[in-house]
Amino acid sequence: MSEETPIDRARENATGIVSMLVTGIWMIGLFTGQEWWLPALIVGYAVFVPLTATLFGDEEDREEWADDVTGTVSGETTRDESEREADSPNEIPLEALRRRYAEGELTDEQFERKLDRLLETETLEDVEEYRERASQERERELE
Structure with missing residues (x-):
């Protein structure tokens, strides 16, 4: 050593x-x-x-710096962020982000960075809507 x-x-x-x-x-x-x-x-x-x-x-630092400058993530196209995270009309951005991570489209670092950005821009109305929708889904599952 x-x-x-x-x-x-x-x-x-x-x-x-x-x-x-x-x-x-x-x-x-x-x-x-x-x-x-x-x-x-x-x-x-x-x-x-x-x-x-x-x-x-190191390579990771250079990629992260380049991503911050260009607004894109390495290995991704420059498709509009809102379009990317809301692939289906009923899918909220957090669910889309989780799905993309689970499908392997995002690395751990990309997921964390996008999650941080999403949480920074999340509004109180969005959170309330999400909670209401989640409680409705739970009620439907219990029926």
Whole structure:
């Protein structure tokens, strides 16, 4: 078993390190009243962090970063998200997401990312409608 050196750990975490440095630099500029803090923020996150992720990130990090930029998920077409998650008219997005995961269309990471996005955009009315529909289905099953 070989020990991991600090250089190895730095290389594995290069994207996080660069992100922290960029954040620290622009915050120093902001809090000291410098005028360059906003360009430092923009250039840091638009150039240095993606460049570091491309050079030092592993394949999963690069795919995730590319997915965030393009709004698609690796291996999927750019079909509209609402169209994809509501394949049948009565299927709610959560059920569609579960079905696609169960059928193997989505990896664990893709499922978790889409579930997080779905839960972030879920409205109270959607939740109430889902609960009402679920209780109606249970009542029908009991009859």
